Amino acid sequence: MAGERSGPATLADRLRQARRRRFVGRAEELELLRSALACDEPPFGVLFVHGPGGVGKSTLLTMLAEVAEEAGARPVRLDARTLEPTPPAFLAAVRALGGDREREGARTVLMVDTCELLAPLEEWLREEFLPSLPATTLVVLAGRHPPSPHWRADPGWRELLRVVALRNLPPRDGQALLSAAGVPRRLHRRVLAATHGHPLALSLVADVIAQHLARRRETAEPPLPLGDPHVVRVLLENFIDTVPSRLHRRALEVCAHARFTTEELLRAVLEDGDAHELFEWLCGLSFIETGVHGLFPHDVARDVLDTELRWRDPASYHDLHRRIRGHIVAQVQRSTGLEQQRRTADFVFLHRANPVVSRFWDWETFGLAHADELRPKDRDPLLAMTELHQGPEQAELLAFxxxxxxxxxxxIRTAGEEEPIGYAGMLALHEAGEPDIAADPGARAVWQYALRNGAPRPGEQVWVARFFMDREHYQRPSPSQNVVTTRHIQHLLSSKALAWDFIAGYEDADFWEPLLRHIDYHRVHEASYEVGGRRYGVFAHDFRRLGVEEWLDLMSDREIGAEAAPPTGPAPELVLSRPDFAEAVRAALRDLHRDDRLAGSPLLRSRVVRERGEPVPDTLRALLCEAAQALGADVRDDRPYRAIDRTYLRPAATQERAAEILGLPFSTYRRHLARGVERIVDWLWTRELQGP
Incomplete structure (x- = not known):
């Protein structure tokens, strides 16, 4: 028909086609969902995909969403990085997208990325939310860690859960990815040998080569120092050196430092340059992902890029930090409610590497708890924990x-637990009446100090953090302390006309003094007070002398002033594909008695070796011998073991001599040897996927 135009109708269509061109492999995972969608009653309810950073979980989710659409289903996708790990926040996000109900007869496929961040919600998801979904709904969860044993302990979930461990791409798929990205075939073997099929590393290779060709150096070999075991770091460093311009590099550094990057943030941080063009360039990079709140790099890329800048150019890093922080602070101060909480989280994210503050946080439980509104049924538990830790007199003051x-x-609560695990109590002394202040020794001591040392003027605020504890850890680093620290930052960034701010709830003031001195809260001994025979320290900051903006500048100076060191540490775990793993086992058996060769085995970076001990040749050798001994335990047929024994454990001079010692024709010996090697590979592969 005249006038018809072929090709994609929208930009979304073009994006979809581009993604399909660059997507390779994962056929079994795609077919698993496709076959489930073809059934009236799916064989499983939850598909749990897990694998380490950079292995391609998010990319797979994108293609699974297309499989769902092709089957007439409706994909609903969430990213846990954009959610507060609480049931209300999760429900609100799902309901906003209609993911909790079927629509117009279409089956829903609910997909949740980065689900390791929802660890606080695991029990609630497993016991309450997921069972409440329509029976035809399929759920795909993707995260770094496998599901906890609680899933398999439940007979129902044991039947309705499918677990897929995502590995590196096998050689054929790795070559297909490189070809689709335009990498010259002459480089394929070299690249695959160095990256072991790691999807993020392979994508970075393509980006580095694209930058190289863009500079019209088609005839020269691209600079790919792939011999380093930290290949992702090496490639990123190389990529930084070949970005189109200084502004492109700066935009990349912004993206690595901020929690989320938008065009608005780029305009605010960069003095010149087209923010829209730079944002579009970032969108096209293989290691940059998109979310509802903006762009963010893959975690591995973020850590490498941010650490490198801090180490190489501290002054530039400091300036970048201050500019980003200033933009976020302005957003916190002009927002309210949940939006303000999210912006505060963006601010806290900027301080994740602070060496002084970090030891006072319980990082292992960070995000496991949240502050909530006071309910009538909270009264008795809060009074009980207060009396337990601080005595009846303090409990009476809390009740007051x-x-x-x-x-x-x-x-303060955790997901799935109604009873508080702790609490915090702040007093607005500028709102309290004199009789109320006089009734509490702590409030009275703080108020009198403020009146003596700079009485508040009309309209100015005086706050005191009067109560705090964790039910289990009392006043040590804990999930409750994490919450209190975050809420305190939100309080400072959102308060108006703040005069005095006091922290007066710690009994062991000596323990907390280094942290509070670091954040410029000075101990005022004359304001300390006693309740029920217990002494409480008081720390104060006068925000009229050093306002919030100046205080933030001071915190930035102290944050960035810490000396940075070049990145070090062991190479990350390697998630070999099944073919690469098998080949590595065969090579290690051949080199069993050669430490110099075993030292270069990729198996040293595998899970099965690292969980056994130090990643050294002796550990690998012991593991291979254990796998071989397992063959000998088979009383029905020990011939594979005997072939392994005389070939690798106690090797004969040649394989022909080994066959002769065993009294076997050479062809029979070779058959038993192949069976033995394959069974050793299977034994190790099972432990690689499932653990010891």
Missing amino acids: WMDRPAARILP
Whole structure:
């Protein structure tokens, strides 16, 4: 028909086609979902995909969404990086996308990326949310870690759960990816040998070569120092050196430092340059991902890029930090509610590497708890934990303030647990009446100090963090302390006309003094007070002398002032594909008694070796011998073991001599040897996927 135009109708169509061209492999995973969607009653309810960083989980989810659309289903995709790990926040996100119901007869496929960040919600998801979904709904969870044993302990989930461990690409798929990305065939073998099929590393190779060709150096070999075991770091460093311009490099550094990057952030941070063009360039990079709040690099790429800049150019890093922080602070101060909480999280993210502050956080439980509104049924648990840790007198004061509007009592909960695990209590002394202040020794001591050393003027605020504890850890680093620290930052960034801010709830003031001195809260011994025979320290900051903006500048100076060191550490775990793993086992058996060769085996970076001990030749050798001994335990047929024994464990001079010692024709010996090697590979591969 005249006037018809062929090709994609929208930019979304073009993006889809481009992704398909660059996507290779994962046929079994795609077919697993495709076959499930073809059934009226799917054989499973949850597909759990797990694998380490850079292995391609997010890319696979994108293609699984297309499989769902092709089958007439409706994919609904969430990224846990954009969610607060609480049931209300998760439900709100799902409901906003309609992921909790079927629509117009179409089956829903709910996909959740980066689900390791939802660890606080695992029990709630497994026991409450997922069972509440329509029976025809399929759920795909993708994260770095396999599902906890609780899933398989439940007979129902044992039947309705499918677990897929995502590995590196096998050689054929790795070559297909490189070809689709335009990498010259002459480089394929070299690249695959160095990257072991790691999808992120392969994509970075393509980016580095693209930058190289863009500079019209088609005839020269691209600079690919692929011999380093930290291949992703090496490639990223190389990529930085070949970006189109200084502004492109700066945009990449912004993206690595900030939690999320938008065009608005690029305009605010970069003094010149086209923010839209730079944003579009970032979107096209293989290691940059997109979310509802902006762009963000793959975690491995972020760590490498941010650490390298801090080490190589501290002054530039400091300037970048200050510019990004200034933009985020402005956003926090002009937002409210959940939006303000999210912006505060963006601010906290900037300080993740602070060497002084970090030891006062319980990083292993970070994000496992959240502050909530005070409910009538919280009263007794909070009073009970207060009496347990601080005595009945303090509990009576807490009960007193619970009934006063000047108090902000915040229970702290974890997902799936109604009873608080801790609480915090702040008092707005500028709102409290004199009789209320006089009734509490702590409030009275702080208020009198403020009046003596700079009484608040009309309209100015005086706050005191009067109560705090964790039910289990009391006043040591804990999930509750994590919450209190974050909420305190939000309080400072959102307060207006703040005069005095006091932290007066710690009994062991000596322990907390280094942290509070670091954040410019000075200990005021004359304001310390006693309740029930217990002494509480008081720390103060006068924000009229050093305002919030100046305080933030000071914190930035102290944050960035810490000396940075070049990145070090062991090479990351290697997730070999099944063919590459098998070949590595065969090579290690051949080199069993050669330490110099075993030292270069990729198996030293595998899970099965690292969980056994130090990644050294002796550990690998012991593991291979154990796998071989397992063959000998088969009383029905020990011929494969005997072939392995005389070939690798106690090797004869030649394989012909080994066959002669065993009294076997050479062809029979070779058959038994091949069976033995394959069984050793299977034994090790099972432990690689499932653990010891």
